Amino acid sequence: MVLGAEASFLNPDKLLLLVVLAATCGCIIASMVAARAGSVPRIRRIAGLEAVEEAVGRATEMGRPILFVPGIQDMDNPMTVAGITVLSRVAGTAAQYDATLDVPVSRSLVMQAARESVQAAALQAGQPDWYDPERIRYITDEQFGYAAYAAGAMARDKPAACFYMGCFFAESLILAENGNAIGAIQIAGTAETAQLPFFVASCDYTLIGEEFFAASAYLSGAPDQLGTLRGQDIAKGLIALALVGGVVMATMKVLSPGAVPASPAEVAP
Amino acid sequence: MSRSIALLICLVGGLTMLVSPFLPMATGWANEVTDWFNILAAMAFVLGGGSLLKVQLMRLSARGPGWGYSAVTLLAFVVTLWVGLGKVGVVADASAPAVAWSGKPDDEGSAFWWIYLYVMTPITSTLFAVLAFYVASAAFRAFRAKNLEATLLLVTAFIILLGRTFAGVVLTGWLPDWASGLRLENLAVTIMDVFNTAGNRAIIIGIALGVASTGIRLMLGLDRSYLGGDA
Numbered sequence: 473m474v475l476g477a478e479a480s481f482l483n484p485d486k487l488l489l490l491v492v493l494a495a496t497c498g499c500i501i502a503s504m505v506a507a508r509a510g511s512v513p514r515i516r517r518i519a520g521l522e523a524v525e526e527a528v529g530r531a532t533e534m535g536r537p538i539l540f541v542p543g544i545q546d547m548d549n550p551m552t553v554a555g556i557t558v559l560s561r562v563a564g565t566a567a568q569y570d571a572t573l574d575v576p577v578s579r580s581l582v583m584q585a586a587r588e589s590v591q592a593a594a595l596q597a598g599q600p601d602w603y604d605p606e607r608i609r610y611i612t613d614e615q616f617g618y619a620a621y622a623a624g625a626m627a628r629d630k631p632a633a634c635f636y637m638g639c640f641f642a643e644s645l646i647l648a649e650n651g652n653a654i655g656a657i658q659i660a661g662t663a664e665t666a667q668l669p670f671f672v673a674s675c676d677y678t679l680i681g682e683e684f685f686a687a688s689a690y691l692s693g694a695p696d697q698l699g700t701l702r703g704q705d706i707a708k709g710l711i712a713l714a715l716v717g718g719v720v721m722a723t724m725k726v727l728s729p730g731a732v733p734a735s736p737a738e739v740a741p
Numbered sequence: 742m743s744r745s746i747a748l749l750i751c752l753v754g755g756l757t758m759l760v761s762p763f764l765p766m767a768t769g770w771a772n773e774v775t776d777w778f779n780i781l782a783a784m785a786f787v788l789g790g791g792s793l794l795k796v797q798l799m800r801l802s803a804r805g806p807g808w809g810y811s812a813v814t815l816l817a818f819v820v821t822l823w824v825g826l827g828k829v830g831v832v833a834d835a836s837a838p839a840v841a842w843s844g845k846p847d848d849e850g851s852a853f854w855w856i857y858l859y860v861m862t863p864i865t866s867t868l869f870a871v872l873a874f875y876v877a878s879a880a881f882r883a884f885r886a887k888n889l890e891a892t893l894l895l896v897t898a899f900i901i902l903l904g905r906t907f908a909g910v911v912l913t914g915w916l917p918d919w920a921s922g923l924r925l926e927n928l929a930v931t932i933m934d935v936f937n938t939a940g941n942r943a944i945i946i947g948i949a950l951g952v953a954s955t956g957i958r959l960m961l962g963l964d965r966s967y968l969g970g971d972a
Contacts, residue, residue, distance in 0.1 A: 560966040580789030588969030610789035616868040649875040673883035685951030
């Protein structure tokens with residue numbers, strides 16, 4: 473009985489996944505601790521994030537608003553959280569320049585989080601009066617209803633800068649093409665691989681996958697956050713080594729004389 | 742204080758989601774967390790609806806540009822809410838035929854179902870169909886051969902376009918078997934299975950690591966910008 477209880481404590485089917493997860497988290501946490509101790513990594517320049525200030529400045533000069541779209545998913549999606557962290561930086565810069573920032577959202581919880589974030593950014597920028605909660609408003613949960621609103625807002629208000637940071641699906645191209653049509657400077661970031669080509673084709677800058685998740689750390693410049701990026705790279709190196717090792721072993725197995733097929737798929741003609 | 746509680750909830754929720762796949766005794770915990778999130782999201786919907794009503798009413802009362810759209814939005818909002826909550830036209834469920842409201846609001850034949858099928862679906866489909874034109878205009882810009890990379894993109898796109906249609910078979914079907922790999926339909930498959938899959942997997946590995954790193958930053962409270970606080 474006791475033995476059975478011990479055996480069922482961990483899911484045996486997912487032990488390998490647990491080891492990989494532990495190794496990845498270990499790399500990230502160790503790098504974070506090292507960065508706190510003074511070993512701060514140097515991060516390569518990310519053009520899309522460097523352009524945030526340029527985009528906000530352009531909108532200010534032209535006297536036109538900035539549109540920020542934090543995706544169409546809720547706060548349980550890591551892309552939305554990453555989008556909100558970028559929003560706080562954009563809001564801080566917009567508050568400094570006294571530029572108008574419009575944030576239409578498609579989820580009520582995202583509206584609340586975005587309001588908190590923008591208000592705090594305005595306070596930090598020393599411009600508490602700049603914050604207007606009505607500029608961060610809920611539109612609809614409906615995907616194309618939201619896209620129709622955003623496209624209409626672009627046509628009416630002609631924002632000088634458009635940010636698309638979060639989780640997007642088919643509406644990505646509707647948003648980006650409308651932004652392109654009004655001549656706005658466009659910066660996008662998402663981890664939805666199917667939408668990346670659309671953003672790359674239509675936007676001036678695109679944060680691809682992990683760049684998007686690194687944005688928060690990059691913009692904050694905090695050593696411990698930057699350290700987590702180094703941890704990511706170390707984990708990536710380990711995964712690459714495992715991949716190469718796996719390829720070599722699989723190749724050796726196939727090439728070795730008298731190799732026994734391991735699965736029915738290999739026996740199949 | 743409130744921020745500390747929020748961080749604690751984030752830590753507990755994150756850890757629960759993290760361990761639940763690995764501990765059989767914790768299998769149901771992730772569902773519990775998800776249920777709590779759904780309850781919160783449902784409560785927040787009231788705030789969202791309130792924001793929508795407030796903004797549209799303000800625009801309507803100010804008679805600003807586009808106030809007519811606000812009137813349409815408000816009318817649609819109120820009518821749909823009334824039809825849904827009032828279960829207008831809902832047929833009683835077979836299990837309780839004597840109770841008029843026992844059916845679901847979106848059951849076939851109800852007013853809510855009618856609105857969804859004959860108003861919402863056509864509008865959504867129309868907007869989705871417009872995507873075809875956006876794809877064409879984006880492709881036109883992306884495929885201009887301005888440099889080496891753009892030229893490679895253009896050539897690859899043409900191979901895929903032709904390889905996925907009958908044109909590819911017609912154009913290169915005459916190639917002998919020993920050169921069948923050069924037929925457009927086979928080239929398209931090779932590009933998608935080898936180059937595209939390899940690139941996609943590289944991006945996905947990066948994304949997975951990015952999510953892990955972001956999760957750790959959030960759970961440890963290093964990144965608090967989503968709570969309105971700086972790191």
